[in-house]
Amino acid sequence: MPSLPTVPSAQSAPLDVLGVPGEINLDYAASAPCARAAADAVAELLPWYASVHRGAGALSRRCTLAYEQARQTIGDFFGARADDHVIFTRNTTDALNLLARAVPAGTTVVTFAGEHHANLLPWPRGSVRLPVPSDPAGAVRDLAAALTELRRGSSPALPVLVAVTGASNVTGERWPVAELARVAHRHGARIVLDAAQLAPHAPVDLLTLDVDYLAVSGHKLYAPFGAGVLIGRADWLDAAPPYLAGGGATSHVGPATHDVTWATGPARHEGGTPNLLGAVALAAVCKALDEADQGALAAHEQALLARLRGGLAALPHVVELRTFDPDAPRVGIVSFVVAGWDSTEVATRLAAEHHIGVRDGLFCAHPLARRLLSEAAGRTGRRDLPPTALRASIGLGSTAAEVDRLLAALAELG
């Protein structure tokens, strides 16, 4: 196995991540680099690679054990309750689609228009989409009003599910999850947290936040692609049709077409041979993060974020996108536009001339991104802002030198 390089410039960062020397990844929000802990866990297991839950051999038994231990570690990391299911999925999109198929018939799902498409599009017809609020308190007020209205108009027996993000993938702004959960529960609703962007930046604990379900992507959490989880209340999940019908999802199959008894527990929704290496890699990252000094991780990211935002604010031709007050709590994500410049052109130049990777576009959150772009034009009075944006995002492998390289490159465009 060739030795995998740590990015030399990232040696001062609090998490050891892999990378290619000379290439700067400021696109953690899309996919974070792989943590060395994840790569090591995969390398250790590779010689043992064999089927999970399907074989009697020693290799197979070790892989089955590793898979189930990964489930336990990840569940513990996210504060799963004793009776929650921890279901492996491909990513957050997959997890939210699974839940969308598992909600009981007649469920109304309530979301905000500021969500990522993964938390807007899977929900059934009749879902309620609340406008983007102008501050976190407004989100709580709007949700309370909507749930009151909904309860007035519908049978209290019909379930309601609130679906919210922990942190916006466009602005990095954090949402008041615990307060939203309190409001949801006060109205007899359940709540699912899209933690795709929050989990890589802050501890996310189901119990503390008191959310019913949580969805996460491994590839944004320093693990490789292809492993995510849905964690949450067992009753809806055990009563729902299997998300993936097939081997492993059944406890009995008879000769007649419909003679099948589906498994309960996570297996019901994990049909087919599972992604063992993804699960083990994700668990290794959870363990590494759990053992790290949380204060130091947060301080590192917040210092870099302040440097990035401060540097951008000092560039007169750069305009930041935001929903809330500039001082609202955020994770390490900033979207912005460069006046007079097409965003794709800027991203292409950053890559070609400076070896810096950022994202451009509308970030799979079209309603929010379009609204923020038009607000930015209104706020600044500038008529030369482009119709799409740029996004720089940092994480535990990022360094001040990388942020400074971006700022210097953007300064040249003024």
Ligand code: PMP
């Ligand atoms: N929710 C949010 C807030 C996201 O940022 C993303 C990914 N950009 C997703 C959901 C979907 O994640 P994935 O593509 O890993 O399914």
